[in-house]
Amino acid sequence: MNPVTSADESPLSGVDLRALPKISLHDHLDGGVRPATIIELGEANGVDVPVSDPDGLADWFYTQCNAGSLVEYLKTFDLSIAVMQTEEGLVRIAREFVQDLAADGVIYGEVRWAPEQHLTRGLSLDAVVEAVQEGIELGIKDAAHAGSDIQIGQLVTAMRHADRGLEIAELAVRHRERGVVGFDIAGAEAGFPASKQRLAFDYLAAELFPVTVHAGEADGIESIRSALLDGRALRLGHGVRIAEDIFIERDDAESLYATLGPVAEWVRDRKIPLELSPQSNLQTxxxxxWGEELEDHPFDLLYQLDFAVTVNVDNRTMSDTSLTKELALLSEAFDYDLTDLETFQLNAAAATFQPLEIREALADRISEAFDEFLDDDED
Structure with a gap:
């Protein structure tokens, strides 16, 4: 059994979290479209938008997404996806997405999205991937001109309720030298385990192509097990419900102990990264x-038990968030200090779908920057 202790009582104060280098692993392209861009592209493409001003539309998204259900949460994507059906729209949205990441202090990001959802105006699967890559490269140039150095990779996603998994997997591998770094499945989780996309995952394994799987968000341990066994997942998208396989006991001295079930033990012992998204996990x-407040999130329990936790936004627009905001909220909820935040970023750097040399370089950038902040704090 593993002792459960309280978090270090050293809250952050006076730290510019936005300036800290960050890694973004779980960030949906269609969940991070600027409200102003949705309005402009909606007008240009005949898409009805429920609110005509950016602030009002941002509030609409946030309100609609707080239904406490993943299914209801996902319905808001109908609007953002509707304005992502042309080459021009995809290029612009991907470009702005990278700009927003860079402005948030992100030095490496993996943007996930489902090409099969962007074909209603005649574009092919390959064309939409190329359009997003063009926007990403323009955004990287914009960031460089603004003084930011950022790297971005695409995670091509298949919708788990559709029957196109193998086709989308082949698409991802086709573009592995042109910006695509990994594969994902997303959408309504319950009833659609990774085993239903087994052909796709067999193909990806044969191609030695990295996989992350949405699991442990709207379904429990068996979904996570399927992601690991059938999907050969190297990371778990969300994965928060791995905590269902952790059992807390209190001994005679009133100390708390945690016993890990077999799936939780497998994930913990093999350092399979959890792509946790605190605010989104509350909304869905x-x-x-465990509860209805951020303080109830199992994030801290998982961190204390040495799981490879990472911090993510999931959907910036729907959750009205950023990595800076997520880190600030976690720090407030659990009294995390800079050393804790550095650990989260180093976990994420190690989890990126990049060669070892790039992962080590990212870790060095993070450690050097955090050391500077810590030195300044001591002064």
Whole structure:
């Protein structure tokens, strides 16, 4: 059994979190479209938008997404996806996405999205991937001109309820030398385990192509097990419900101990990264078994038990968030200090779908920057 201790009581104060280097692993392209861009592209493409001013539309998204259900949460994507059906729209949105990441202090990001959802105006699967890559490269140039050095990779996603997994997997591998770094499945989780996309995952394994799987968000341990066994997942998208396989006991001295079930032990011992998204997990009801406030999130329990936790936004627009905001909220909830935040970023750097040399270089950038902040704090 593993002792459960309290978090270090050293809250952050006076630290510019936005300036800290960050890694973004779980960030949906269609979940991070600027409200102003949705309005402009909606007018240009005949898409009805429920609110005509950016601030009002941002509030609409946030309100709609707080239903406590992943299914209801996902319905808001109908609007953002509707304005992402042309080459021009995809290029612009991908470009702005990278600009927003760079402005948030992100030095490496993996942007996930489902090409099969962007074909209603005649574009091919390959064309939409190329359009997004063009926007990414323009955004990287924009960031460089603004003094930011950022790297971006695409995670091509298949919708788990559709029957196109193998086709989308082949698409991802086709573009592995042109910006695509990994594969994902997303969408309504319950009833659609990774095993239903087994052909796709067999193909990806044969091609030695990295995989992350949405699992442990709207379904429990068996979904995570399927992601690991059938999907050969190197990371778990969200994965928060791995906490269902952790059992807390209190001994005679009133000390708390945690016993890990077999799936949790496998994930912990093999350092399979958890792509945790705190605010999104609240909005979708993923942590309803533990409570309704951020302080109830199992994030800290998983961190204390030495799981490879990472911090992510999931959907910036829907959750009205950023990595800076997520880190600030976690720090407030659990009294995390700079050393804790550095650990989260180093976990994420090690989890990127990049060669070892790049992962080590990212870790060095993070450590050097955090050391400077810590030195300044001591002064």
């Amino acid at each position: 009801g993923a942590i309803a078994a």
